Amino acid sequence: MPTAKAVDYFDLLRRPYDELVAMHRRRGEVVKTRLGPIHYTYLFGADANRFVFANSDLFRWREAFEFLVPITGETALITSDGAPHKRRRRLVQPAFHHRQIAGYVDTFRRNADRVIDSWRPGTVVDAYAEFRRAIRRSTIELLFGERLAADEQRLGDQLQLVLDLLDLLPFERLLQERLGLPKWRRALAAKAEVDARVFEEIAYRRAHPDEVGTDVLSSLVDAVDEDGDRLSDEEIRDQVISLISAGYETTSAAMGWLIHELVNAPKHWQPAPYDDPSIANLVSEALRLHPPAVLSARYVATEFEFAGERIPVGTQLIISPYVTHRLAEIWPDPTRFDPDRWDPQQASYRKPTPAEFLPFAAGAHRCIGSTFATVELQVVLSRLLERATLSPIAQRIEPIGYGAMRPRYGVQVRIDDVRPAS
Numbered sequence: 001m002p003t004a005k006a007v008d009y010f011d012l013l014r015r016p017y018d019e020l021v022a023m024h025r026r027r028g029e030v031v032k033t034r035l036g037p038i039h040y041t042y043l044f045g046a047d048a049n050r051f052v053f054a055n056s057d058l059f060r061w062r063e064a065f066e067f068l069v070p071i072t073g074e075t076a077l078i079t080s081d082g083a084p085h086k087r088r089r090r091l092v093q094p095a096f097h098h099r100q101i102a103g104y105v106d107t108f109r110r111n112a113d114r115v116i117d118s119w120r121p122g123t124v125v126d127a128y129a130e131f132r133r134a135i136r137r138s139t140i141e142l143l144f145g146e147r148l149a150a151d152e153q154r155l156g157d158q159l160q161l162v163l164d165l166l167d168l169l170p171f172e173r174l175l176q177e178r179l180g181l182p183k184w185r186r187a188l189a190a191k192a193e194v195d196a197r198v199f200e201e202i203a204y205r206r207a208h209p210d211e212v213g214t215d216v217l218s219s220l221v222d223a224v225d226e227d228g229d230r231l232s233d234e235e236i237r238d239q240v241i242s243l244i245s246a247g248y249e250t251t252s253a254a255m256g257w258l259i260h261e262l263v264n265a266p267k268h269w270q271p272a273p274y275d276d277p278s279i280a281n282l283v284s285e286a287l288r289l290h291p292p293a294v295l296s297a298r299y300v301a302t303e304f305e306f307a308g309e310r311i312p313v314g315t316q317l318i319i320s321p322y323v324t325h326r327l328a329e330i331w332p333d334p335t336r337f338d339p340d341r342w343d344p345q346q347a348s349y350r351k352p353t354p355a356e357f358l359p360f361a362a363g364a365h366r367c368i369g370s371t372f373a374t375v376e377l378q379v380v381l382s383r384l385l386e387r388a389t390l391s392p393i394a395q396r397i398e399p400i401g402y403g404a405m406r407p408r409y410g411v412q413v414r415i416d417d418v419r420p421a422s
């Protein structure tokens with residue numbers, strides 16, 4: 001059994017992304033690592049992904065994502081298992097149907113335009129931070145509805161304090177929590193305030209059923225399954241907060257990488273409607289080369305064997321979209337940003353399987369917001385290509401984060417041209 005020596009850990013901390021790929025190359029499909037009491041088993045490659053996605057009942061999510069509970073609540077989808085997960089997912093799903101998302105396009109467009117309207121040619125901006133603002137605004141408007149979004153700035157800042165906890169390393173988080181340090185206390189106070197606002201809004205919606213909203217909160221308040229079952233107020237609150245935590249940093253990160261790649265490959269700076277295949281190909285290629293969810297975790301609840309190795313109960317299992325997306329046997333010239341590889345007209349085109357292209361994972365907990373995120377990225381990108389021309393400036397580009405890998409120092413660009421909204 002290839003057990004990584006402690007030295008891998010230091011490499012992993014120093015150069016985490018390259019080191020994950022190197023670990024797979026050096027040690028194969030199953031890599032067990034240990035540092036003191038912390039045991040992780042990495043399963044690398046498409047076969048491993050296929051196995052993990054097809055056997056969701058071997059795993060539990062609650063133990064794998066326990067650290068999220070203070071942030072997203074007891075009943076969030078990502079920390080639910082079995083029948084309660086199935087029930088909640090069925091009730092949340094309608095807010096993310098294609099038809100519903102078509103109604104969100106105007107909001108994505110308006111908030112992207114608002115950012116571009118504020119730009120002046122000849123100046124330098126951090127395009128990642130700029131569109132992160134737009135994505136934050138759209139997310140809050142579409143999840144909470146217009147009444148709560150009127151206070152978007154304050155709500156967004158409070159949520160940010162909560163989301164910042166996700167960036168702490170496990171031991172830092174433990175220290176913050178156990179000792180009740182200021183970062184932890186501030187975040188919990190902010191969460192209590194957001195919770196109160198959300199409960200107030202749920203009560204308002206229940207008292208005014210005639211005021212039908214088109215936002216996700218309305219959909220959750222109205223949700224009822226065939227047995228007449230509904231989500232409780234606590235469940236609705238947890239879904240809304242966890243949807244924001246799961247959705248906003250990840251989507252902004254993908255947008256940052258897209259802009260970074262595009263300013264360095266100006267031949268792809270071709271305006272097109274958001275639903276044009278050329279735009280979809282750009283988004284897919286950015287999600288391949290820079291998948292915001294670098295790793296996906298599972299807690300092993302039933303022992304199993306994979307590639308001749310026994311994986312015991314209690315193992316924390318990790319699969320990696322990042323590593324899979326950089327395997328040359330699946331993706332020729334894997335580190336090159338090449339949106340044409342997604343063009344079915346190309347002789348070399350081969351549709352990737354869900355085990356080969358997995359930015360949103362697959363199986364029981366597949367990202368419920370994948371269409372929401374993809375359409376948002378397509379709309380924002382389409383507005384950017386149509387309305388502005390940007391060029392790169394010399395800067396350090398370095399990723400940070402595992403749940404939402406993003407450009408650490410942003411994406412600084414020069415604004416060459418801004419065109420009016422059509």
Ligand code: HEM
Pocket residue numbers: 077078079089242243244246247248250251254291292293296297358359360361362364365366367368369370372373
């Ligand atoms: C580019 C953007 C996004 C990426 C890369 C992403 C990635 C993922 C991944 C990999 C998972 C599966 C985790 C696992 O299997 O362990 C997941 C789950 C989830 N995502 Fe996303 N996500 C994105 C955007 C969104 C958005 C916009 C929303 C909501 C508005 C969202 C809501 C969720 C939720 C609620 C889950 C948990 C589903 C469940 O446990 O049943 N995500 N996401």
